[in-house]
Amino acid sequence: MKTKRFFFQLAILVLLFSLIVFIGWCGYCLLQYSNALGAIIVGFSIIVGGWVFLSALHSLTKHSWTVILFFMLLCGWGIVVYQPTAPAANGNVFIGKIVEPLNKALSVFFPSRGSFDDPSDYANHSSYHLLHLSAYFFFALFFFSIFGRRLINSSRRFLALRANKNIFWSDSHGGRLLAKDILNAKMWQQTVFVLSHNVKDETDKEKALFEKIDSMGGIVLYRDFDTIRRYPQGLRHFFLTEDQDFNLKMALQIAKLSQPKKEKIQIYLRNEMPRIDYLFRNMKHVELHILNQSGIVARQFIEAYPLIDLVPDEQINRLTVDFDFNVLILGFGWQGRELLNKTICDAQFKGSKFSVTVIDRDIDLKNGEYQLLFDECIREYNISFVENEEIRNIGSKTFYRWFKDNFQRFKRIIVALGDDKQNINFSLAMANIMIAAGETNPQKKLFANVAYADKYSYSEYPVTMFGLLDAIYTYDIIVAEILDKIAKAVNYIYWNYHDVDLKTIDWAKAEDNWSAISRNSNSTFNKNSSRAVAMNVKNIITLTGGRAGFDKTIENPELLEILSENEHLRWNAFHFTEGITVWDEISDDNPNDAKLFRYPQEKVWLIKHACLVKYDELDRISDRINEIRVKLGTIEKKGEEDYKKVDRMIVRHFGLFYDIFSQK
Secondary structure (H helix, E strand, C coil): HHHHHHHHHHHHHHHHHHHHHHHHHHHHHHHHHCCCHHHHHHHHHHHHHHHHHHCCHHHCCCCHHHHHHHHHHHHHHHHHHHCCCCCCCCCHHHHHHHHHHHHHHHHHCCCCCCCCCCCCCCEEEEEHHHHHHHHHHHHHHHHHHCCCHHHHHHHHHHHHCCHHEEEEEECCCCHHHHHHHHHHHHCCCCEEEHHHHHHHHHHHHHHHHHHHHHHCCCCEEEHHHHHHCCCCCCCCEEEEEEEEEEEHHHHHHHHHHEEEEEEEEEEEEEECCCCCHHCCCCCCCEEEEEEEEHHHHHHHHHHHHHHHHCCEEEEEEEEEEEEEEEEEEEEECCCHHHHEEEEEEEEHCCEEEEEEEEEECCCCCCCCCCHHCHHHHHHHHCEEEEEHHHCCCCHHHHHHHHHHHHHHHCCCEEEEECEEEEEEHHHHHHHHHHHHEEEEEEEECEEEECCHHHCCCCCCCEEEEEEEEEHHHHHHHHHCCCHHHHHHHHHHHHHHHHCCCCCCCCCHHHHHHHHHHCCCCCCHHHHHHHHHHHCHHHHHHHHHHHHHHHHCCCCCHHHHHHHHHHHHHHHHHHHHHHHHHECCCCCCCCCCCCEECCCCCCCCCEEEEECCCHHHHHHHHHHHHHHHHHCCHHHHHHHCHHHHHHHHHHHHHHHHHHHHHHHC
16 A cells, blocks of 8 residues: 555655646746746745755655765765766876765755856756756755744645545544544545644653654644634544533534535544433534444444354354353443443344343442333343342452352453553453462453553453454544445435335435434434444344355345344344344324334434334334324324344345445
């Protein structure tokens, strides 16, 4: 990719210089007729050409060795150009062939050295003039490498299209990791870091920060965040600091400032708080992406280590999975909670069982409301919270004794206590207990959440680490174009499933439907629902024995029905883990069909759904909804509902979705 980036930049540079040279040549032609405009054009083209060259090749101004190497090359070139046409009079070849040409070569680096030598004294006139021009460029390069790096840095933002600019608001470790990955992976993209003017008050810190960003190819700009009226133009705006209040405040400011411009912007907002997309409900031309870091870590963990891989082939019979997914999660902060949710959704197969044990010494303080608001989810998926305080004291003798007696019944053990050092230390202790008890490969069962693995040297120990920040803050994970492309296709199918001949995706219409969701007050939930479908695609393909096996499976109505039931189990799991509960008594006058919202007039928070039942009961729900539509007179407009058909239609497209994943 770096080679492609180099040639791409070289091609752009050649095109720009060709244009500048053409303009300069036009000015030169005018100059032949003593036209003052010609002189202005020539001067302008020289200045602009130099600025473009320095800006495009900004790396030359960052490293002193490039300046030194360029100087030595020019000196060597000068020795060749200034070779005398006649032998030295004193007969000293070294002085005549080396010293005197080198002395003249050195003199060209000083603009005040006096008039030019007579070019006729030297063999190659073109090389003579080109050497002098290169020497002037070296002088500019040397000057800018010392005094003008910031000017070159900030001016580079004018060399990229708006659609290719990624704006990072304030500095963050994750932001720099993502920016670096964008620059390495996307050769046409540009990254711009907008820092507060207050950073300049801390001179040493500001210099170090500028060096970090500039050295990786990023651009640095400064703004007053409190009184900002204009913002750098760019398609994507990232708010990734650990200060969630700052992220939300600045994202709202930029979203509001973008409204008069009527230009589409994409906002990537790091925030753990639920329902904040409601604050952006009236923002047109804004596509909001809520980045829950805990959720992203959990998503990457499940993608890397899917639970279906634990199931032996002999325990899968005609797509029915005879397996008990029993999981242990240590830690129930935000990270533990997201790991629980994603694990539940990943383990839904017809015929399988699921249970999870959660241990946290401060369970009542961390997400203490969970057992009150998610009681239906707890019952549905056999979630048990250890109440014994001595066992909950992770690291104690009582805990390790309990672990020694119980670890063998768990198929997966996940450690997410919130601190890298704790996660590693406790995981290593548990690994030693497992090895002493006869476990040969504890790393296949024991996983530790570690954000900064480079600070530790435990790679040789039998613990699998996940959640590394440099693997999380990447273009594929954060921007997630492939995942969102599949999600848009899923959403399109939901909107158009009544079309019985639906075999392809109208991508233009899919984009329009996705934009319509963005204007919904609860858009993040709806989009995440479609993304959750995409995350299940590889499980279904694996279950059917691969891509070719999937194509054969969906041609069999009986097997297709099993896959549809699997998809419905996963759909149920997603809704239950989001706090949605079963709507047993559907209102006769409900205009939202099977959904019940807390604020029906605005559809803000979905709290109940009638389809959260077993697959075999969906026909009953469909009949009930159709009965209500007839009563309300909406049956002709909405058509007859068939919720099983939705699942079938979605599953039939999993092959297409899998092919999209393969485009990476």
